[in-house]
Amino acid sequence: MWQMKSPAMSCFFCVMLLFQIAHAESLDVSTWDQVNHNILIVLTILVSILLFIVIAFSCYIICSVKRSKDPERGLLIPDNSKGLLIPDNSKGLLIPDNSKEDTKISTSEKIDEEKGTNISISKVDKEIESLRRRIEYQEKLFFLERLILDADTAHPRLEVFDGGKSVKDTGTMRNVAMNSTRFDSHIFILATEGFITGKHYWEVDVGKKNNWKLGVASEAVTRKGSVILCPRNGFWVMALSDGIEYWACTDPWTRLNVRSKPQKIGILLDISAGQLTFYDIQSEMTLYTFSIAESDKKGKLFPFFSVGSSVGKKDPEPLKLCQ
Structure with a gap:
């Protein structure tokens, strides 16, 4: 065949x-x-x-x-994305290389996911911080004091009104009794009640005033003649000068960095911890904290107020106690 x-x-x-x-x-x-x-x-x-x-x-x-x-003849399969071809060693074929594109997509998705996670964490942190401040504020309100301004300690230019809740600078020396408790050289005034133990909190509406001083003063401070505000002399005070400069009246005074102009100031006196802290109520930010040494305390600590300077131009805007 x-x-x-x-x-x-x-x-x-x-x-x-x-x-x-x-x-x-x-x-x-x-x-x-x-x-x-x-x-x-x-x-x-x-x-x-x-x-x-x-x-x-x-x-x-x-x-x-x-x-x-035939292993020497590769089947060319185009890559729709970039036209790249890679060999398939097992079959002698050229197949598209999508690995780089997939890596870019995966990396981009990972970055977006990390950004979203970071933003979420940052937002949660801010919410937690805001909640913490609100809780702290509610705790301070537990120690809120209903203060009354003591007209017998007020400088003659000061006028107390609104049932002892407000004080302003009249710009003129008023005809008042010059008793031993009255400040005669600086336009200062104290509250009627002083504290020797515990926690005490009060708030002051400073409004749009360009000059004010707030804090506490020792019962034994000098009330006649000139005096420098500092802890060594029995004063723990924060001040605003000319509507621009904020100061902690240390020795020497310390310039404070206050971002916005507070209109309400919260003051917390913790005698047991030996601290006096000032707060911006609106922003819930701490402005400054004094340490009160036992050696500087002489008797009770009285809430302290000043509406401006006795030698400068008067500031007619009043200070108001918030109740």
Whole structure:
């Protein structure tokens, strides 16, 4: 049995075989008419053509399969994003490299997620801090004192009104009794009640005043003649000067960095802890804290107020106790 060397030879052999069959039929069967003989020839030709087409298509398929299996021929698959191709070592194919793009997307998503997390944490921290300040404020209100200004300690230029809740600078020396408790050189005034133990809290409405001084004074402070405000002399005071400069009246005075101009000042005296703290009520910020040494305390500590300077231009705006 001999073998076909190629699809073309196979096709040629089949065609020749069909022609021989047709010729043999025409020789052996003499009774066929000419028409039947012609039909047989036509059918033979059609079958030959169909067979040729089938064999040609089979050859094309076989060649395509061989080409796809050739490791030196890579199948190029385009990357829709950047057109990058990378080899697939296992199959000899080139496939798109999406790793860099995926890394960029993952990194971007991670950064966005971290930013969102940081913003959320920052927001929570602010809420916690705000809540803490509100709780502290409510605790201070537990020690709120209902103070009354002591007109007998007021400098002659000062006028106490509103039932002892407000004081202002009249700018003129009033005709008042010069008793031993009155300040005669500085426009100072004290509250009627002093404290020797415990916690005490009060609030003062300074409004739009450009000059004021607030704090506590020892019962034994000098009330006649000139005096320097400082803890060594029995004064623990915070001051505003000319509407611009905030001071802690230490020795020497300490300039304070106050961002906004407070209109209400909260003052907490903790005698047991030896501290006096000033607060901006609106912003809930601590402005300054004094340490009160036992050696500087002489008797009771009285709430202290001043509406301005005795030598400067008067500031007609009053100080008001908040009740």
